[in-house]
Amino acid sequence: MNRRHLLGFGAAAALAPVAARAQSWPTQPVRLVVPFAAGGPTDIPARLFAEELSKALPQRVIVENRTGAGVVVGTDAVAKAPKDGQTLLYTTVAHSVLGALFPRLPFDPVADFTPVTLVGVIPMVITVNKDFPVRTLQELVEKLRKEPGQHDYASSGNGGALHLAAELLLRRAGVRANHVPYRGTAAAMPDVLNGTIPLIVDVATSTLPFVQRGETRALAVMDSQRLPQLPDVPTTAEAGFPGLEAYTWHMVLAPSGTPAPVVDTIAQAFGKVAAERATQARLAELAMRLEPDSSPARAAAWMVSERAKWEGIIREAGIRID
Structure with a gap:
């Protein structure tokens, strides 16, 4: 075996455990941490996804409501969880402004998390x-x-x-x-x-x-599209203010360092549930528009955009959390 073959064999051997982890995910019940109270507008969609994912995956997905200090307590629990995809954060636009509103956090809202999938807005x-x-x-x-x-x-x-x-x-x-x-x-x-x-x-x-x-x-x-439930109410663009859009959005995050193949597998699992008509119908009742691109790249780009947008507003308005 020549040197090139040896190098190729070594690379394949190094990637094999990562690929195996992605294929075997999840190996135990998945904790989907929601840093909001049970029964609220964030908890309800999270439980819908957990229910449907539990049917499709070899392990259950369990929603765990971890409230306290706004969303800080639940978010911190995921930041410090093992980097194996078994503990995930189901959060909202609140995550994108943590760094601007709270200068002293027990975690870094950017460096300590990997965006997995943007569920919807x-x-x-x-x-x-x-x-x-x-x-x-x-x-x-x-x-x-x-x-x-x-x-x-x-x-x-x-x-x-x-x-x-x-x-x-x-x-x-x-x-x-x-x-x-x-x-x-x-x-x-x-x-x-x-x-x-x-x-x-x-x-x-x-x-x-x-x-x-x-x-x-x-x-x-405040959207580019009218709400089906309010067909006579114009969008902000139609009302003369193009680009004036604001949402609460739902996103799944994993601890930073979770292997990319595992992150991709999780995103695909959520995407499959979101593509089901029953899921779409139930979330439409909550006025949620599901994101057609469930990829981690899309989630990461959205997070960067939203963080820049809202951090600018926080600075301009002088908003502080004491």
Whole structure:
């Protein structure tokens, strides 16, 4: 055997364990860590995927809700997990802003994680109290421009996705409003409904029931596509603000250093579940638009883009978490 053959044999031998790990994944029940409370808008899709993956894989996928310090506790648990694909993080846009909002974390949200797959996106909806005297996004912007600092907007908490989406709107439109943070959307909505707070930029999943019942008015969907559930509500581009898009998105991450073949295998497994009509129908009820490209490369590119976008808004708005 000559030197070239020996080198080739050595390379193949080195790659064999990695390939074997990918083919055998999972070797034990998979922990899908959700850093949000059970029963919430992130937990529900995670459990759907866990249920369907458990049917298709040789091992069960178990959702583990790890809450605390926002998403920090659950995220930290995955950062410190073995790099074998057996422990995964099911998270949202919150992950992309951790570094900007929390300067002292027990993990690096970039270096300690490998994006596996972008599951899908749920657009934000710009919504006002039903009696607030505006009927379009242009009218809202004009009112805020004429009455700077005289109106409030609600959010689910300082530095959260709703807060950032509203700041994106205000800064792109060049207008001002006062931020009133609540402890979650459920706490904010009563004041939006009674008119104490006229404006909220909320996740479609949460705001749809109120709009559909006529209790609030949707001015625009912050997406490139209209929501099937709100066919008469324009996108922000149609309302005169092209490129003004904001979502809460769902992504699966693995600990950094997880072998690439394993990461690819996990992404393919999630992609197969997402391609099923039953999955698509159930997630459509939550206003989630599934991502057709489930590859790790797509997930990584999306994360880079979202991080740059929201870190810019955090800097411009001077948002801090004390």
